[in-house]
Amino acid sequence: MTLKPSDLLGKYKYETLTALMLLLFLLYKLPFMALPYYYDEAWPYAVAIRTVHANGLSLLPTALDPELSRGHPVMFHFLGASWMRVFGTSLWSGHSFAMVISVLTAVFTYKFGQRFFSDRIGAVAVLLLISQALFISHSAFLLPEMPMALWTILCFWFFFRRKKVAFVICAAAMLLTKESGAVLICSLALSELVDFFMGKERKFIDLVKRELLIGYPVAIAFIYFLAQKIIYGWFLFPFYMNNLKSGLASFLEDLASGTAFIFVYEGRNGLMFFVLVGIIMLWLSKKVNIPPHQKKICWYLFSFVLLYIVFSTYNYYMPRYLTAVFPAFIIVCAFIVDSAFGKWRWVYPVIITGLAVTNIYYYVTATDHGDCDYSPSLHVAMKMIDHCEQSGMHDAHIYTTCVLRYDFNEPYAGFIKGKKFTHIDWQFGPGTQYCIFSSDENDPTEIDKIKRENKLTLETKFTEKDRWIELYRVEK
Template structure:
């Protein structure tokens, strides 16, 4: 056993993975003690605590629907089980999230090993680790990294032809979030469209259909328990308006393939990879590159201003890449072709799924391993003849570009490293309010301000909760909290007649202010209900 471990540790790709994990853990450990932030504070941490009190369960109705939001309960059950052993405060639950993130990096490396490109697996893990959304969420109690873990393991099972891995991983993914069905559908489409490979174990369609059927049992039970298959509030957010869908698709495309220097990856894959793969068939290479360009031009309205037709033409152009680009790769390198084909279909389908559904940036975490594995695996395969330095140089260049572009912008959110700054300024404000003894003073704030100041479990309070917090839509108050993490903070500042900035705290791009205004009025003596943020 020790001999095998020593041999593994002596391999450069394993050492690279271990170094990546060590860097990630070292980077995240100082923030494990931060209070819960945003969705952690108002829904996921309370849901895990509630399930811990009830007992871990996968059954619908185990916790109230306003906490589960109608999602499957695997994430909650695993986190609750962890909390029963280590506690439900921020440190142990953030450590749980970090452990899931480490396992995701290991699974990414495992996919590279399974297709015979272990260097690509390590490089893909480093690439994901350099992306700001992953760096931010790798220590947050949110389900998207776990969803990415199961989806990556499902990909590993598919490329290996191992149904014993594929079926459980797909079921676990769909029991984490129902959006994982997009991966199952992508695998079905690829299975039907690819050319069978003699001598390679074929997954077939029945294991994928079986996975969907097994995962669907949760929603059948939920229909009997709650009266609905999917959370009604989420269903009401479905808005397949062509203008909105086109706008969101452009935003999603930019987020995945342009932000933080990802355009380097896009150009290297679409143009460099095409030219190198079809270097003996330049006409095909030209056709593939034209389709890439046309798809992007149509999407952005450069060649077709109508949003509906532009979106449809973009889908058609990019869909034509399946027979022209991905199937030829599969015929020459079956496992690489499976990885690229499924990855292409899944990323594209997930972007469309997100555009017609309710969307927030953190949902895209699940596609990042597929993007990283695709670009690194294709590059490693094509550059093998040039020696280790060629692929090593490419991988270092990509990771360096991503790190150079950190942070990507000044937003304060759960996909930006500045979320920690947002937590710190709220802590500073809470300490000021507690020092002034304002627990029974009417104070107006956002929904999240109310959560932080009234729920001890969120981790911000040292003393007793504040009893007279008022939402922005409630009665006028003398004191008002405004912070730049609130998407509507500029509107609030315009409406308020500010007399004085009583307190201000800032950290990095985040700031928060306690304002005294002329808007005096009688506030309710108890906490008023505010609408939660549209982030689930």
């Protein structure tokens, strides 16, 4: 088959649009690729991957000390170390590994939307996904959350296409990347059960076969966790088990936070407005006839989103842990909005463009250290650490923030150029010679207290946009 130039704007216009969106996305992310690792990237993940790379590729629990792996299975570390065996251990290599995973997540989001809904819905889903502040920020992060998003969309992709072997492989890999992959297994199993009892003329043996298929990855992953139990004495890392919610109040508080994060925060309130209006329009309309298989797919995807929110908030909660639900969530939203407003030829593109611009506006204007442009934070930290190196402060007692403690001491983080600093202190004490305060981490009341109770002299300060970092000398 010969591809004509006219096909790119005709037959394959949505593939062309998706490719252009991803190209622009990659061009934007290029300046981030050589930056040092940020927050949890710096420790433990970059260090853990480099450790597997140095000690030999392995998928066994013994590949990493549990304190370094944080008790998670080592699939992510294994894949990252394998990538570095081929492309080297530079910052560019590490961030490129993450970017490849993010782009594949977007590609399969398109493919899923295209296959089960329409080309246009696939392209809209990609636009709404890659314009999310969380996706933009985390796309180059050496963290396991984006791989979890990729495994999730791949599992759904192969499950609905009846590709049994591929599904089992991807689901097992997901479970061996992070324990939270069990949520997708539970979600599929429950959805299949509900579908069986609500269906007509279903055979029980078919349900058994489907449930067994969903259970095969669990059996594979169980071998790893059994080995972990034999070696370390626990199936799941005690740190996380100890942080499970023990009270209803704390659970409900985090549940509200997690639900708001997915449905409201970071500009998604606009998306939810059109989703809710769209649902009402579709419910009232007698002309729209949604095929049963599309309703089923939306139900499966949305059930997973809800169950994942509940699990994540019951567990040790951080907003970024919800990354895995975004492809499924966005696909459902894109389908509803397209079904309700897609027939409005001129209004519909304005709605979709407006939603994407809203997402990007949040990313550009957000001031927290999370899902926003984090490069100013890294730039000022790099300047401060370079200043301390040039000033020969390697043996000075320096009190600083949690993240900078690792940046001063961990060569793999990508900040220090020479030897490690020997006395980066967790607490301000009698022996403290210098203080470093940062706009990213320090509590203003803590800074005021230290300044009020001690005589400090400002040595230097670096700023970029709304981020700043200060170095004070403690006068004795």
